Amino acid sequence: MVVRLSEQWPEVSPDRLLSECVPPPRFADVRFATYRPNPGEPTQSEALTVLQDRATHLAAPRRSPSFWSRFRASSPVAGKPGIYLDGGFGVGKTHLLASLWHEAAAPKMYCTFVELTNLVGALGLRTAVEKLSSYRLICIDEFELDDPGDTMLISRLLGQLFNAGVEIAATSNTLPDKLGEGRFQAIDFLREIQALAARFDVRRIDGPDYRHRGLPTAPDPWPDEKVEQEAAVRPNASCDHFVDLHRHLAELHPSKYGALLDGIETVAITDLRPLTDENIALRLVVLADRMYDRNLPLLAGGVPLDQLFSKDMLKGGFRKKYLRALSRLIALARAA
Template sequence: MSIRIEHLTDRRPHVSADELLAGFRPSERFGEVSFDTYRPDPQQPSQAGAVRELRAFAESVGRAGSGGGFFAKLFGGGPRPADVRTGIYLDGGFGVGKTHLLASLWHAVPGPKAFGTFVEYTNLVGALTFRKAVDALSTYQLVCIDEFELDDPGDTVLMSRLMRELADAGVRIAATSNTLPGSLGEGRFAAQDFQREIQVLADQFEVVRIDGEDFRHRGLPQAPAPLSGDELERAVEERFSGQVVAADAFADLIEHLSGVHPSRYRKLLEGIDAIVWQDVHTIEQQAVALRFVVLADRLYDKNLPIIASGRPFDEVFTAEMMAGGYQKKYYRAVSRLTALAREGILGDVSTV
């Protein structure tokens, strides 16, 4: 069967506000996961403990009085009872299954509900305006925020206010992150100047720690090395027969991303079965690297295998970036790109 070749650099997607809201659900990779499909590491009891915590949280969503709005009315605006949790926060390293568990929670709770990454929520506010975003999300039972992170003061003030208003409306909130709530923003901006806002965020959650090693690489071979030009062509023919492949020169793709808002990256990949990049190189500029991280997340969401030539993915960011304030983002991206490269060459699949 022939391969249909497309180029992401030819695509300039447009996404309406309604389409953005409709897209707030787990990606294809996590479309059918559940608490039962999560495989806790027996050497890490916190993983099984997190499942128990989330099952209990799921059962509490939708109960009369479980949210802030109800108690604000019942007690005349006074404090909530101490045993009522408005939110739950999964803190852990890369590849321990936080997204799998968050998606499982989303599937276990009746709607209306929303599931998206932190970046997607900030993009939603930008597309709808703050008030319209609050009005839309306030009608939901549950809002799930994956990869919670504070990159700048604007995000901090925005999300502090958004989450306070959602909690007051009775919306339950669940989040995942690589950073404890009280430490969000450290190393990225003058977080000490925004401690009030950060504390408002932290106060919404009960923190559940998940320990363990990166599941994407547990017991599996290292990612295959990048291919030469001839090897790239042969591998594409062997692996992607009958599929739609997005093939681009890496440099051209990186330049193209600067003209596509990150909220449109999901639409950018629509209808694509696999990714081929020619001459991957190290990204030198931080703004460019952060855009590429968002693309890596959307590729992983859609479980798109990658075949590439050039530099290996553990060299796609500079050493300074990997050691700087955004290092957790970059390590997550490298982990996910490595998993997709393994799928591209070896056919190994892991869902975390």
């Protein structure tokens, strides 16, 4: 029986949000030993070495916050409480981040930036700080600041966690002192961003997107009838009209998008259309991330995936989000 995602109304408790803060299935088995640096990109090997060194330290029992204050004072670069991997799409940042998490001592947490903001929203800042201050390591994938509210919230959260001795590892497609650039320019928020950036040891990772080496364009879309027929014979498949799906996403909090995919093994979408509404586009980005986390093949009809986001969107402040989503959706469509 084909499932309609647009007819599902999952409920997600704060406890479930916290318990699911582990690497997604796609990265459950990755390790440093399985990372293959591109020989032509030395920054990839350098990042691997840096993360392995930090993993050795994180595997040891946690020291007190006062110890790390003294350590960082004597070693201002190596002793920074955060490690920040900056780079383009498909260079292995998430692979390295998940490998670090696997090596670290518990308690530890792994989440995307969106999942972190959703968690803090569900728990409240004070409760989030109380629950997370005992953690050895918190890994944050796809770190980004989309609005001033997120800036203040995450700055306060991470500042208190750093002071409690928690170490933070993050990945992003944007340097930490450039977060929010092109979206908001208020000087007070710029100070918050720069103060946050100062807590991270930034490592750049260069290279082409491994998902599209030699495969730069989207596959041809299927006729809608073929999408529906294929979904009907695949086990645990969903199938939705694109308009029905994006309207439903508007009625769900993004923290529920992962639960929306519970039990789904293939996602089918008919009548994909070019987007011009930024709100719809950003919701699709979150859904694409949750699909990619779960390695769900995508059956797609309508316009080719590389025409999903308008040219203006791909030039705007959220362009990196859209490019990442395209990279992932195209990979999932090829998997189907």
